[in-house]
Amino acid sequence: MIDRRRLIATALAAPGLAGSAWAADGPPAAIKPPSLEELFRYPVLVDAALSPDGERVAVLREERGLAPPGSVTPEKEREYKRWKPMAGSTAKPFDPQEGHLAYIRLSKVTELDGKPVTVLLGDRAVRQVEWANNERLLVWVTIEANADVTLGQGGQGDDGPARPRSQVKTRARRVLSIGADGKDQMILAADPKYGFANNWTMDNVVDLLPSDPDHVIMQIGRNNRWNLYRVNVYTGEPVLIEQGFPNTDAWFLQDGVPVLRLDSNGDNSVVTVHARAPGAADWTLYHRFRRNEQDKLADFNVVGATTEPGILLVASQQPGDDTVVVRRFDVASLALGDTVAHHPGRDIEEIFQDEAGVIVGARYIEDRDAYDFVDPKLAPHFRALNRFYDDQCNMRLHDVSRDHSRFIVRVSGPQAPKGFCLYDRAALHVEDLGEARPWLNGRLAGMEVLRIPARDGLPLTAYLTVPVNPPKGPAPLVVMPHGGPEARDSYSFDRWAQYLTTQGWLVLQPNFRGSGGLGRAFAEAGHHRWGDAMQWDIQDCVDALIKSGRADPARLAIAGGSYGGYAAMMGAILQPDRYRCVISRAGPSDLPDFLSYMRGLDGSDSPLYAWWTKLIGDPAKDGAMLAAASPVRRIAELKAPLLLFHGDRDPIVPVAASRDMAKAMKKAGKFCAYFEVEYEGHSDWGYDDEFAFMEKSAAFIAQSFGG
CATH class of the missing domain: 3.40.50.1820 (Alpha/Beta hydrolase fold, catalytic domain)
Known part of the structure; x- marks a missing residue:
């Protein structure tokens, strides 16, 4: 048994003496590589979350293959028969008898060695868990849709053009609200009186509203457009606060107030951004941006909001910048301001903030994840965590308590697909919260x-x-x-x-x-x-x-x-x-055909086409080169x-x-x-x-x- 408290303290004091958290017994003499089925087997550990006060941990888990015989609905049978493996493959299709058993393990941080409270979620696929406040949990789930419902196009409600049933899986994505004691479970905005019964995508929480712990803001489709609703996490009741335009697909909010609106073209390749300062009545056109392959806006990736009204954090690479940096963006003046985070020679990938919007650090990638911390005292702790895992994993900050005393860290790497640990900064204590695919432990390249x-x-x-x-x-x-x-x-x-x-x-x-x-x-x-x-x-x-x-x-x-x-x-x-x-x-x-396709999507004067000609070449000038390539x-x-x-x-x-x-x-x-x-x-x-x-x-x- 590894003494985790001693090891992390040793790592902080003397780097050369740190031990290994996951190779204590040494590798086995003969190692059997995993099969393809084992590599594709669903993870049993899905997510983990720390309550805002740092006192409780929720670990979301999902077991498969546990559905009792005869419990599978005819709708699920039909779905699995329709979605078959690629022709000629020996892949095993989803087994309709497989089922899910999803559950949450709830523990007090001071009692992690004890028996956790297990909250059963039933036969649901799960994706994420988050604390709405210290008393209530949110869980992102997928449930079977009613077979008699015709789902609207794009998941934007029951008024959109119908899609052929063969082109859409009959599953509905929802957010489940649960008491911290595991009781009083409800699907947010699910009551038929709200009119969202036919929506198959209704799980987009765009603001957790730390200043209003009873509510969250959700983006929900209605009348063939996306709208914003303030939803009560105790009752599930939604209240409309903002109606989108027909081509609106996202907003950015600051403390519950929409300050940026994103309208996309027909194929979502180009986004028009409108801004509205807090207190203003009308939206103002800001700019059109290309949406890149990572589903981000090129040169205008909003990574967070500050504690100042109307000031957002935007990752971009402006003329003269060697890398992507994070700057303040003033919604009222539509101007990029001072640099908040940059790292020489590396792009800033994200800003990690606490629930109140206070910046903890900026993440970039050397070969593994690394951070520039606002509080320099955090850097030795991060280095110690890396040494604790033999400098062979990515340590990505996942959640943090309000006082920054406790962190949940996502642990991953070539030989560790995903896991989570809890780090107590004051106690210098690391506690493993589990691995996503423990059957691969010690068997990966x-x-x-x-x-x-x-x-x-x-x-x-x-x-x-x-x-x-x-x-x-x-x-x-x-x-x-x-x-x-x-x-x-x-x-x-x-x-x-x-x-x-x-x-x-x-x-x-x-x-x-x-x-x-x-x-x-x-x-x-x-x-x-x-x-x-x-x-x-x-x-x-x-x-x-x-x-x-x-x-x-x-x-x-x-x-x-x-x-x-x-x-x-x-x-x-x-x-x-x-x-x-x-x-x-x-x-x-x-390449000429590819550029012609991009030009046809949004025109020769679009940011999308300008980007690809910058990257590949201009057919008018570089025709011979493009043909040869x-x-x-x-x-x-x-x-x-x-x-x-x-x-x-x-x-x-x-x-x-x-x-x-x-x-x-x-x-x-x-x-x-x-x-x-x-x-x-x-x-x-x-x-x-x-x-x-x-x-x-x-x-x-x-x-x-x-x-």
Whole structure:
């Protein structure tokens, strides 16, 4: 039994003496890698929350496979039969007898070693738990919808155009309010008299209202538009406070007052922002912004509100900024002001605040999560927590008490998919609150951070995931460039990489030039260089691994999604004898066609089109370069077999990109297998389709390697 109090105190006093919280007994002599089913098995630990006074902890858990025989409704049976795995997959569809048993474990912080109060939530899928106040909990749940209800389009109420039943799952998302004693459970705004019975999405709490603990603000659809309601957490009663316009899809609030309104175009790619200062009557047009692949507004990402009326916190990268920084934004003057948070060479990812809006710290990513703290006394505690977990996990602040004496920290990493711990700052005490997938503990592949110079001297970082039983001698390697491309990989859990390593393969994830989060100069070094310099960086990382003797040059594969899918195809064209196979998921294959699609979405003068031409090139000026950088136009140079996947509802890269690539490969007499996945978008596919994608990918690579 580890003495956690002693260990955290030791870590604070003498870093070299810190112990390990999760390897006390050492690794087993022989390690069995997890199966794909185990990697996809639903987590049993979902979320954790700390009461505002810091006295109680709620841990949300969900067990599956516990539905008693005969308890499954006919509606659920029909749903599971409709949503099948991808053709040819051995994935097990959701078992209609599987069911859920969701529950909350409630404990006093001073009695965590005792028996918690267990609050049963029944056969519901759960996603999140939060304290509305010290007496009442909110739980985000998914429940079965009434089979006789026709759901409105987009979940905006019962007055929208009906969608075919085959295109929408009959599930409803709701917020459950529960007393801290586990009693008096109710669904917020669920009484039929409120008129929301047909809404299938009714779980958007946009303000917890710390200054009004009896209420929250929710965004709920009505009359085919989103509106704001003040909802009583004790009675569930909603009161309308703001009505949206037909194209309004979000607001930002400050202490219950809407100060920004976001109106989206038809495909949600461009957002028009209106502002209204507290006390003002009318909305004022501010600006139009592109919505990026992370569903954020590019150069105007609201990350919080200050304690000053009308002053928000906005993450942006203005001319002259090397990185994304956080500034004050005055809603009345529509002006960005003083910088609140920045870190040299790294983007600020988020601001962590307490319930009153007081800033605790700004998070950025080196390789793992890191923070710049407002109170410098917190920094040694954060370093000690990292050492407590052997500096092998991401420690992300998740919740904090009002007095900042206690924190819930989310613990994750390549070998730790997700867990939570409670840290008592005064007592120097860490208490594990559980792991999401404990059956994977000690069985996951580790990750190494590699520093590799590009051929022109640009420093690159790549992440190498190594099988849990490391191979002897040169090993097969799968190169996995990320999407975006102005995104990045980091030291974190990646299910696809983990599964590929179970086959005995190394997995390399390079942050090539053009990646985001690493400064303006690094990102702009990839502009207009999709077909050459960005690919050279990937080549240089692979070359370094081969030269080190770790990768087998005769067994290399390349695979990726979105931009990563494009990079996989282009990489195999530029080096036709290097890779044994190529996998592209939703990768653009023709850059002029892709730019034409983006221009058609919102016009040639839109922020969306301006962004993509800045990133890739201007067809009017760079036509020859764009054509040369298009895989579909260079099929003759591609020797390796190609596996393509694409969702037929992809709103970012049109499905025609993969259809055209498959046709061109077939016409050229080259091997290409193509799977078009029904009802899926660009990413975050459903369980069955993600499972089938990984299963088919691994089988394709194994066959190409001769295994």
